[in-house]
Amino acid sequence: IEKVEKITCVGAGYVGGPTSVMIAHKCPHIRVTVVDMNEEKIQQWNSEKLPIFEPGLEAIVKECRGKNLFFSADVGKSINEADLIFISVNTPTKMYGRGKGMAPDLKYVESVSRTIAANSDSPKIIVEKSTVPVKAAQSIKTILKEAQAHNSSLYFQVLSNPEFLAEGTAMNDLANPDRVLIGGEDTADGHKAVQALVDVYSNWVPTERIITTNTWSSELSKLVANAFLAQRISSINAVSAICEATGADVQEVAHAVGCDTRIGNKFLQASVGFGGSCFQKDVKSLVYLCETYNLQTVANYFHGIIEINDYQRRRFSDTIISEMFNTVSNKKIAIFGFAFKKNTADTRESSAIHVGGHLLEEHAELVVYDPKVPEEVIRHELGLVSSPEKVSKLVTVASDPYEAAKDAHSIVILTEWDEFKTYDYGRIFETMKKPASIFDGRLILDRKTLQTAGFRVFTIGTAKTQSLNLFP
Numbered sequence: 203i204e205k206v207e208k209i210t211c212v213g214a215g216y217v218g219g220p221t222s223v224m225i226a227h228k229c230p231h232i233r234v235t236v237v238d239m240n241e242e243k244i245q246q247w248n249s250e251k252l253p254i255f256e257p258g259l260e261a262i263v264k265e266c267r268g269k270n271l272f273f274s275a276d277v278g279k280s281i282n283e284a285d286l287i288f289i290s291v292n293t294p295t296k297m298y299g300r301g302k303g304m305a306p307d308l309k310y311v312e313s314v315s316r317t318i319a320a321n322s323d324s325p326k327i328i329v330e331k332s333t334v335p336v337k338a339a340q341s342i343k344t345i346l347k348e349a350q351a352h353n354s355s356l357y358f359q360v361l362s363n364p365e366f367l368a369e370g371t372a373m374n375d376l377a378n379p380d381r382v383l384i385g386g387e388d389t390a391d392g393h394k395a396v397q398a399l400v401d402v403y404s405n406w407v408p409t410e411r412i413i414t415t416n417t418w419s420s421e422l423s424k425l426v427a428n429a430f431l432a433q434r435i436s437s438i439n440a441v442s443a444i445c446e447a448t449g450a451d452v453q454e455v456a457h458a459v460g461c462d463t464r465i466g467n468k469f470l471q472a473s474v475g476f477g478g479s480c481f482q483k484d485v486k487s488l489v490y491l492c493e494t495y496n497l498q499t500v501a502n503y504f505h506g507i508i509e510i511n512d513y514q515r516r517r518f519s520d521t522i523i524s525e526m527f528n529t530v531s532n533k534k535i536a537i538f539g540f541a542f543k544k545n546t547a548d549t550r551e552s553s554a555i556h557v558g559g560h561l562l563e564e565h566a567e568l569v570v571y572d573p574k575v576p577e578e579v580i581r582h583e584l585g586l587v588s589s590p591e592k593v594s595k596l597v598t599v600a601s602d603p604y605e606a607a608k609d610a611h612s613i614v615i616l617t618e619w620d621e622f623k624t625y626d627y628g629r630i631f632e633t634m635k636k637p638a639s640i641f642d643g644r645l646i647l648d649r650k651t652l653q654t655a656g657f658r659v660f661t662i663g664t665a666k667t668q669s670l671n672l673f674p
C-alpha cells in the first residue's frame with residue numbers, strides 16, 4: 203500500500219473518535235470510518251449528542267460526518283474495506299489473574315487483531331494507536347501471520363503510532379501536535395508502511411515533527427512519556443507535603459524551580475493527585491514491564507510515582523477530616539468537581555472518586571456538583587469505592603453550585619473547572635453552616651478573598667493558616 207485512501211479506526215472512544223475526526227477534517231481525500239462493538243456509542247456518534255465532550259469536536263464532526271467521516275457498528279465490513287486500520291481500543295489495567303492490578307489487559311487488542319485476521323481479504327497496514335507494552339506489535343503480527351498463511355493475497359504490516367493527546371485539549375493537540383511518533387519494522391516493506399502513514403499526517407503536521415523509529419522505541423516512548431508527566435506531578439506533590447510541614451509555599455517553590463529552563467514551568471501544579479485513564483495505568487504497565495525483565499530497581503523507582511499519588515489523595519482527605527474537628531459524620535460536604543480534570547466529562551481514575559470514598563467511609567454526606575459529569579456516572583463511580591447503598595443514602599448530586607453549598611460545613615474543590623473561580627463566594631458563605639471551610643485541592647481560588655468572605659481556607663502545599671503565624 204503506497205497511498206492510503208480508506209482508513210478504519212476500531213474503537214470510537216476518547217482517542218479513536220477525536221483522532222479519526224481530525225484525520226477526516228485534514229484529509230478530505232481520505233474516507234475515514236470509525237467502528238466500535240458498542241452500538242449505542244456508534245449511534246451517539248451519529249446523533250446530535252456525541253458520546254464524549256471535547257472543546258471543538260462537535261463542529262468538526264458536523265462538518266465531515268456523511269462526507270468522508272462515517273461511524274459504523276459493522277466492524278468486519280469496515281475492516282475489509284480499509285487500507286489502513288487503527289487499533290484504538292482500551293487497554294485498562296488487568297483486574298484478574300497474572301499481573302492483576304499492574305499489567306495492562308490486552309484482550310481487546312488481541313480480539314481486534316483476530317477480527318482483522320478473520321475479515322480481511324486484501325493487504326493492510328495495521329496501526330497500534332492504543333497504548334501497549336513493548337513487543338505488543340509482535341503478538342498482533344503473529345496472529346495476522348496465521349491468516350496470511352491461509353490466504354496468499356493477504357499481507358500485513360504492523361506499525362506503532364501512540365497517541366499523545368490530552369483530554370480537554372484533544373482537538374488542539376491533534377491539530378498541532380508537539381510530535382507524531384511512528385514506529386515500524388526496519389525492512390523495505392516496513393519503511394514503505396511507515397511512509398504511507400507519514401503521508402497521512404503530513405497533510406497537516408510539519409514533517410520535522412513526525413518522528414520515525416523502530417517499533418519497540420515507539421511503544422516504549424509512550425509509556426515513558428506518561429511516566430515522566432506523572433512523575434512531575436508526583437514530584438511537586440511530594441514537595442507540597444514538605445511545604446505544609448515547613449511553611450514554604452508550593453506555588454512559590456514551583457515558580458522558582460520552574461524558571462530554570464532545564465526544568466521548565468509546565469506540569470508543576472501541585473494538586474490532590476493525578477487522575478484519568480492513562481497515567482496510573484501506563485506507569486503500572488511500565489513497572490510491570492520492568493519486572494518482567496527483572497529490572498526490579500527500575501520498577502521500584504517508577505512505582506514511587508503511584509505511591510506518592512495515592513499518598514497525596516489520602517493526605518488531602520485526612521486534612522479535610524482533621525480540620526473539620528476530626529469528625530465529618532453526617533456533616534454535609536459540597537464537592538466541587540468530579541471529572542478528573544477540567545473541560546472533560548471523563549471521570550476515570552478521578553481523584554474525586556478516591557477522596558469521595560474516604561469521606562463516605564467517615565459517613566460524610568456529600569453533595570456533588572460538576573458542570574459536565576452526569577449524575578448516574580457520579581453515583582456509579584462512588585458506588586465502586588463505597589457501596590451503592592451508602593451512595594444512595596449519603597450522596598446527592600446538585601445541578602447548581604450554590605444549591606450544593608447550601609447548609610454545607612465545607613466545600614472541597616477537586617477539579618480545576620474555570621467556572622469555580624467565578625462564583626460569588628461571599629454569597630455562598632452566607633448560606634453555609636459555620637465555621638465554613640474551603641479545601642482547595644487544585645489551588646485555583648484566591649485565599650485572601652475567601653478569608654475576607656469569612657472562610658477557613660486550606661490549600662495543598664501551604665502551611666495551615668492558623669499555625670503559619672510564627673511571630674504572633
Ligand code: NAI
Binds near residue numbers: 215238290293313367
Ligand atoms: P475508550 O474506552 O474511550 O474507547 C475504547 C473503545 O474501544 C470503546 O468504545 C470500546 O467499546 C471499543 N472496543 C473495545 N474492544 C473492541 C473490539 N474488539 N472491537 C470494537 N471495538 C472495541 O478508550 P480511550 O480512552 O479512547 O483509549 C484507547 C487507547 O488509547 C488506550 O490504550 C489508551 O491508553 C490510549 N490513550 C488514551 C488517551 C486518553 O486521553 N484517553 C490518550 C492517549 C492514549
